Amino acid sequence: MTADEAPRTRPVTLEDVAQVAGVSRATVSRVINGAQTVDPALRTSVEQAVAATGYVPNRAARSLVTRRADSIALVVSEREQRAVSGPFVGRMFTDPHFGRIVGGLLDVLRPAGIQLLLMLADDDASRSQLVSFLRQGHVDGVVLLSSHADDPLPELLTRTGLPTVLAGRPTRSAAPIAYVDVDQQAGARLAAEHLVGLGRRRIATLSGPLDMPAGQDRLTGFRTAMAALGEPDVVAVEGDFTQAGGAEAMKRLLAEHPAIDGVFIASDLMALGALPVLYREGRRVPEDVAVVGFDDSSAALACDPQLTTVRQPVEEMAAEMAGLLLRRLGEAGRSTPSAVFHPTLVLRQSA
Amino acid sequence: MTADEAPRTRPVTLEDVAQVAGVSRATVSRVINGAQTVDPALRTSVEQAVAATGYVPNRAARSLVTRRADSIALVVSEREQRAVSGPFVGRMFTDPHFGRIVGGLLDVLRPAGIQLLLMLADDDASRSQLVSFLRQGHVDGVVLLSSHADDPLPELLTRTGLPTVLAGRPTRSAAPIAYVDVDQQAGARLAAEHLVGLGRRRIATLSGPLDMPAGQDRLTGFRTAMAALGEPDVVAVEGDFTQAGGAEAMKRLLAEHPAIDGVFIASDLMALGALPVLYREGRRVPEDVAVVGFDDSSAALACDPQLTTVRQPVEEMAAEMAGLLLRRLGEAGRSTPSAVFHPTLVLRQSA
DNA sequence: GCTGACCGAGAGAGCGCTCTCTCCACAGTC
DNA sequence: GACTGTGGAGAGAGCGCTCTCTCGGTCAGC
Numbered sequence: 001m002t003a004d005e006a007p008r009t010r011p012v013t014l015e016d017v018a019q020v021a022g023v024s025r026a027t028v029s030r031v032i033n034g035a036q037t038v039d040p041a042l043r044t045s046v047e048q049a050v051a052a053t054g055y056v057p058n059r060a061a062r063s064l065v066t067r068r069a070d071s072i073a074l075v076v077s078e079r080e081q082r083a084v085s086g087p088f089v090g091r092m093f094t095d096p097h098f099g100r101i102v103g104g105l106l107d108v109l110r111p112a113g114i115q116l117l118l119m120l121a122d123d124d125a126s127r128s129q130l131v132s133f134l135r136q137g138h139v140d141g142v143v144l145l146s147s148h149a150d151d152p153l154p155e156l157l158t159r160t161g162l163p164t165v166l167a168g169r170p171t172r173s174a175a176p177i178a179y180v181d182v183d184q185q186a187g188a189r190l191a192a193e194h195l196v197g198l199g200r201r202r203i204a205t206l207s208g209p210l211d212m213p214a215g216q217d218r219l220t221g222f223r224t225a226m227a228a229l230g231e232p233d234v235v236a237v238e239g240d241f242t243q244a245g246g247a248e249a250m251k252r253l254l255a256e257h258p259a260i261d262g263v264f265i266a267s268d269l270m271a272l273g274a275l276p277v278l279y280r281e282g283r284r285v286p287e288d289v290a291v292v293g294f295d296d297s298s299a300a301l302a303c304d305p306q307l308t309t310v311r312q313p314v315e316e317m318a319a320e321m322a323g324l325l326l327r328r329l330g331e332a333g334r335s336t337p338s339a340v341f342h343p344t345l346v347l348r349q350s351a
Numbered sequence: 352m353t354a355d356e357a358p359r360t361r362p363v364t365l366e367d368v369a370q371v372a373g374v375s376r377a378t379v380s381r382v383i384n385g386a387q388t389v390d391p392a393l394r395t396s397v398e399q400a401v402a403a404t405g406y407v408p409n410r411a412a413r414s415l416v417t418r419r420a421d422s423i424a425l426v427v428s429e430r431e432q433r434a435v436s437g438p439f440v441g442r443m444f445t446d447p448h449f450g451r452i453v454g455g456l457l458d459v460l461r462p463a464g465i466q467l468l469l470m471l472a473d474d475d476a477s478r479s480q481l482v483s484f485l486r487q488g489h490v491d492g493v494v495l496l497s498s499h500a501d502d503p504l505p506e507l508l509t510r511t512g513l514p515t516v517l518a519g520r521p522t523r524s525a526a527p528i529a530y531v532d533v534d535q536q537a538g539a540r541l542a543a544e545h546l547v548g549l550g551r552r553r554i555a556t557l558s559g560p561l562d563m564p565a566g567q568d569r570l571t572g573f574r575t576a577m578a579a580l581g582e583p584d585v586v587a588v589e590g591d592f593t594q595a596g597g598a599e600a601m602k603r604l605l606a607e608h609p610a611i612d613g614v615f616i617a618s619d620l621m622a623l624g625a626l627p628v629l630y631r632e633g634r635r636v637p638e639d640v641a642v643v644g645f646d647d648s649s650a651a652l653a654c655d656p657q658l659t660t661v662r663q664p665v666e667e668m669a670a671e672m673a674g675l676l677l678r679r680l681g682e683a684g685r686s687t688p689s690a691v692f693h694p695t696l697v698l699r700q701s702a
Numbered sequence: 703g704c705t706g707a708c709c710g711a712g713a714g715a716g717c718g719c720t721c722t723c724t725c726c727a728c729a730g731t732c
Numbered sequence: 733g734a735c736t737g738t739g740g741a742g743a744g745a746g747c748g749c750t751c752t753c754t755c756g757g758t759c760a761g762c
Contacts, residue, residue: 011487013748024712029750037710056487060414061748064717069411074469098450106471116469118425120457136362136407243652276655301594302653304627364718375742380720388740412718415747705762713754724743731736 012055021049032057071115072325073139074105075130077146077153078122097297097314098145101167104318105143112326114140121153135160141325143167149211163328165321169213178328180321180339182312184214185221187343190310191264191292192225194345200262200290204235206249206274208266215241218266218294235260239270243299246270250277262290262351268299271307271350290351305349312343363406372400383408422466423676424490425456426481428497428504429473448648448665449496452518455669456494463677465491472504486511492676494518500562514679516672520564520689529679531672531690533663535565536572538694541661542615542643543576545696549641551613555586557600557625559617566592569617569645586611590621594650597621601628613641613702619650622658622701641702656700663694 014032018025023042030038031046038046049055063069076098102116109116117139121127134142134157141163144153149171157164158177166179195203205222208215219236226234235257239249246265253260254277265271271293275285283289285305293300296311320339365383369376374393381389382397389397400406414420427449453467460467468490472478485493485508492514495504500522508515509528517530546554556573559566570587577585586608590600597616604611605628616622622644626636634640636656644651647662671690 011748014750015748025749026712026714026751027710030711033750039710042711054483056483058415058487058748059489060411060420061717062750063411064409064415064719064748065750067717071468102469103471106469110471110477117422118453118457118467118469120454120461126461132405132407136409138410272653299653302623302650304630304655362718365720366718376719377721377742377744378740381741384720390740393741409718412747413720415718415749416720418747703762705760707758707760709756709758711754711756713752715750715752717749719747720745722743722745724741726741727739729736729738732734 011058012053013058014055017046017049017053017055020053021046067137068329069137069139070113071117071139072109072141072143072322073117073119073134074102075119075121075142075144075153075157077144077148077151078120079148097295100314101145101318104315105322107315108319108322108326114326127153127156131156131160134162140329141165143321143325146170149209149213163325165324167317167321169217171211171213178324178338180317180324180341181213182317182341182343184217184343185224187294187310187312188218188221188264188266189225190343190345191294192222192229194292194308194351195262195264195290196226196229196231198262198290198351201231202257202260203231203262203264204237204253204257204260205264206239206246206253206266206270207236208239208241208270210238212241215266222264239266241267241270243269243273246273247277248273250274254278254281260289262292264292264294266294268293268295268297268303268307268309271309272299272303275303275350286349286351292345292351296346300346300348303350308348308351309346310343311346313341317341362409363404364409365406368397368400368404368406371404372397418488419680420488420490421464422468422490423460423492423494423673424468424470424485425453426470426472426493426495426504426508428495428499428502429471430499448646451665452496452669455666456673458666459670459673459677465677478504478507482507482511485513491680492516494672494676497521500560500564514676516675518668518672520568522562522564529675529689531668531675531692532564533668533692533694535568535694536575538645538661538663539569539572539615539617540576541694541696542645543573543580545643545659545702546613546615546641547577547580547582549613549702551641552582553608553611554582554613554615555588555604555608555611556615557590557597557604557617557621558587559590559592559621561589563592566617573615590617592618592621594620594624597624598628599624601625605629605632611640613643615643615645617645619644619646619648619654619658619660622660623650623654626654626701637700637702643696643702647697651697651699654701659699659702660697661694662697664692668692 014025014028018028021028023046027038027042028046031043059070105116119130121130142157143165144157145167146153154166154170154177164177166177169179169181170177203226205219207219210216223234237249237253239245246269249270265274271291278285278289285291291307293307293309296309300307300309324339365376365379369379372379374397378389378393379397382394410421456467470481472481493508494516495508496518497504505517505521505528515528517528520530520532521528554577556570558570561567574585588600588604590596597620600621616625622642629636629640636642642658644658644660647660651658651660675690
């Protein structure tokens with residue numbers, strides 16, 4: 001491999017390449033950056049010199065003059081909840097969703113030569129540190145993963161003027177901010193239609209937290225769809241998108257409405273918690289109670305029986321977030337188009 | 352917030368601060384970098400000027416001259432296995448482990464003002480691109496998460512001379528490379544002692560892949576401990592650390608040894624797959640078969656009943672990786688001490 | 703054959719910072 | 733009083749790159 005020739009003592013610079021190729025630094029720079037106004041013969045000899053020297057551009061020097069960082073920040077915004085002992089680990093990082101998003105982002109960013117910076121914000125101090133870091137142009141754009149409804153970060157980021165895209169519809173749509181989301185209501189409708197199509201008549205739902213857009217939308221969508229199917233009065237119990245919350249919500253549901261024969265649970269993780277509660281109460285799934293989840297996360301496969309669930313194409317959505325950002329970098333000051341993806345129903349054993 | 356005064360049109364530079372404070376650029380630089388040879392009065396006025404202007408140093412300019420990047424790379428090395436359709440998402444990213452590691456790393460890196468770059472390597476092309484990127488000094492150190500045994504990356508990274516630390520003992524310990532790991536054998540011993548202490552006598556194990564250090568060590572440790580407890584002939588069936596692999600391994604185990612009353616499953620994820628197989632074969636857990644897992648991952652809680660499992664302190668281990676790297680940055684050319692953490696047994700319902 | 707347009711390549715400034723070197727002021731020594 | 737020593741501040745170079753400006757050369761048009 002020719003790159004081995006690059007001595008670690010003094011890295012190869014543009015100047016070195018220029019000398020080897022017998023041209024000026026500027027010409028090498030043109031070749032590296034793909035300028036069209038270069039004589040093909042010179043281009044070839046420059047390319048050979050680059051290969052021979054194992055040259056790789058120095059990012060720092062480049063960003064110093066271009067004022068671009070060639071990197072975007074993945075900001076994970078957590079509610080402040082530092083553990084009493086041991087290092088802090090947010091909910092987001094342990095959520096399988098997170099990894100899928102990272103994968104989808106890198107899939108677009110890597111070919112574009114853009115680095116992904118991982119940043120965490122979980123209290124006022126870290127937030128203001130984050131914002132001042134971002135203001136100084138250390139990154140070209142921001143992908144924000146926010147886990148809670150009353151997050152000031154979308155607002156703060158908008159004010160920095162940095163291209164920003166949110167994962168999921170923001171709570172307060174005050175500031176015009178781009179987001180990528182799945183059509184939550186359509187997903188809930190898929191669940192409703194499937195349960196009704198199965199002949200279930202006493203259908204309830206375990207919703208997500210109603211202060212989160214995803215929680216609201218899935219409930220609204222489900223109720224609307226059920227009403228359209230002739231079932232205007234759907235019982236809903238609020239959960240919190242966690243496994244424990246799912247178990248607790250299912251207990252409440254069964255206590256108040258023991259006769260249900262179908263339930264739409266607004267996240268797979270909640271379903272994972274809710275299923276054992278059903279068994280303990282002597283219900284079989286899907287024979288006695290049909291269950292439809294939401295997300296098609298790994299939790300859906302961990303359930304027994306495996307969960308019929310509404311799939312959101314997380315990886316594609318993440319790729320779209322990256323793409324959206326990249327396009328905005330190209331044309332500064334563009335408007336902020338959002339993207340909404342279509343969910344699909346994945347049929348497994350639970351309904 | 353004073354930082355609001357920083358105009359996005361032209362960021363505040365050292366020069367600006369110097370002018371406001373009535374000193375030279377060099378003096379401001381000294382204050383920023385905490386040099387001791389500054390008159391207290393000047394220091395104060397510089398600090399005020401920094402606050403007033405909302406100055407934040409330009410990283411690119413700084414790295415250009417210091418030749419430090421103030422960032423470390425988190426390299427995720429995956430076996431090449433691009434999906435036939437849709438974006439690629441590696442196993443590592445969807446593993447809850449990954450998020451815990453990120454959390455632990457950030458916990459140390461953030462206070463030190465060091466950024467975390469996320470990089471992915473999954474084939475020869477991306478590997479050589481990665482290595483040449485790293486060679487050029489774009490990062491100060493590397494944390495490597497490798498998911499497979501025959502990974503050439505540890506070797507490649509060592510040759511770059513960059514401070515590197517591995518998550519988990521490397522397969523080939525040819526090159527002296529630092530790593531952070533849990534004492535796998537001690538963990539397996541905890542499982543063995545617990546199962547035997549429960550009075551179980553027909554104990555088997557579902558091991559991890561035997562071409563991976565973690566797989567080997569857990570099996571060796573379990574067998575050694577069982578032998579010491581008077582049970583030299585432990586049946587072992589090899590799994591692959593996945594949920595599906597766990598189910599498959601358990602089927603084979605039951606087919607060949609239906610009389611078992613205790614089993615050590617070398618990862619929680621495999622246990623998650625194995626438990627339903629036990630139920631389908633009419634065994635109760637823990638009454639008929641006691642089950643001990645390994646990892647104390649979220650999968651342990653997802654199991655029904657919840658899993659008694661060997662806990663490895665992932666977050667602390669990640670923090671140690673970051674700390675180890677930071678220390679090596681300070682004193683270049685240091686030796687490479689590794690760190691091995693002690694596992695503990697977490698008692699839940701499955702054993 | 704001369705002028706002007708045009709195209710490709712080089713010269714050189716300068717991005718914001720660090721760091722060495724120089725210089726100044728003051729104190730101490732003979 | 734001249735000299736040396738010392739601590740603290742400023743001047744200035746230069747990190748590696750991009751990009752504008754300039755300039756030389758070629759060619760079409762009159």
